[in-house]
Amino acid sequence: MILGIDIDDTITYTRKTILKYRKIAYPKLNDTDLLSNREYKKFLRKYMKDMRKEYAIREGVKEAWQYFKDNNFKIIIITARSNKYYRKSIKDTIAFLKEHNIFYDKIYFKQYKKGKKAFKEHIDLFIDDKESVLENVSKYGINVLLRGQSDKYQSCENWYQIIDYIKEGKYGQ
Secondary structure, rough: EEEEEEEOOOOOOHHHHHHHHHHHHHOOOOEEEEEEEEEEEEHHHHHHHHHHHHOOOOOOOOHHHHHHOOOOOEEEEEOOOOOOOOOOHHHHHHHHHHHHOOOOOOOOOOOOOHHHHHHHOOOOOOEOOOOHHHHHHOOOOOEEEEEEEOOOEEEEOOOOHHHHHHHOOOOOO
């Protein structure tokens, strides 16, 4: 089986770290308050390096990767991460994945429309935390799973549920 998997808020707790740094940079803002595009870019340029160092692996990821290894899954990571706001982001991402024993057969960065890449890689199941990404990927006839909650797509709250979902072979039904 070939799995396509996103990184941010799928493998890692990204949003939690971003909110922590937003509180530092903008203590008067609520978590739901939006920054202007200009302000958000400024925020990312200032804090991206530090945030990348603090991202934590989601619960169950290590067990999922062990299951994938034991069952000879092919893992293709498809992420929008780039060096846009921090020049060593790609290099640091690769080091982070290695440090946490997150193996992969291929990794693609700067993927803003992930469906086309997933299709070219013959992915059987694509896992992401964003419905908009799954919408793009599913247009290519690829089975999708949302890590989180969704009324529109099959979803699993955590990686233990994702493992069970894959074991049960429910995708594609």
